[in-house]
Each structure stands twice: as structure tokens, then as C-alpha cells.
Amino acid sequence: MNAGFAPFMLLGLLSSVGWVLLIAGAVILIVWAVRSMQANSPRPAVVSPGVAGEAPLDILARRFAKGEITAEEYERARDLLRGEPPAQP
Numbered sequence: 745m746n747a748g749f750a751p752f753m754l755l756g757l758l759s760s761v762g763w764v765l766l767i768a769g770a771v772i773l774i775v776w777a778v779r780s781m782q783a784n785s786p787r788p789a790v791v792s793p794g795v796a797g798e799a800p801l802d803i804l805a806r807r808f809a810k811g812e813i814t815a816e817e818y819e820r821a822r823d824l825l826r827g828e829p830p831a832q833p
Contacts, residue, residue, distance in 0.1 A: 800825050801822065801825055801826075804818060804821050804822060804825065805818075
């Protein structure tokens with residue numbers, strides 16, 4: 745091997761490593777950009793299981809059972825959902 749040729753081989757090796765580092769840096773930058781965009785995007789609302797297919801009267805009954813609404817509110821909403829005229833006080 746010629747001693748004068750060795751430095752050029754070293755430059756060729758460094759240039760190959762430089763390209764690999766450049767490509768790896770570009771891939772890392774793209775992955776970081778995609779992840780940061782996903783982190784800033786709004787998340788879809790999470791629906792608890794069983795609620796999506798519930799009928800309105802079932803939801804009303806569940807809210808009454810939990811104590812979220814009073815008996816009077818429950819009866820008024822139930823009559824409204826059934827299409828009955830509101831009860832006269």
C-alpha cells in the first residue's frame with residue numbers, strides 16, 4: 745500500500761461516517777417533529793364503556809340513582825322524554 749494514499753482513505757471513511765451521522769440526525773429531527781405535533785393535537789373525548797349505546801331514559805335513571813338530579817327533575821325529564829305533557833303543579 746502506498747503511504748501517500750492512506751490519508752485519502754481516511755478522508756473517505758470520515759466522509760461516509762459524516763453522511764451516516766447526517767442522515768441519522770435528519771431521522772431524529774423528523775421523529776421529534778412528528779411526536780411534538782402529536783403531543784399538541786387535541787385528544788378525542790373518552791367515552792366510558794356502556795354509555796355510548798344507552799337510551800336517554802337509562803341515562804336519566806342512572807343520573808337519578810347517582811343523586812345528580814332530584815326526584816322532581818327526574819319526573820319532569822322522564823315525562824318530557826316520553827312525550828307526555830308536563831304535570832301541572
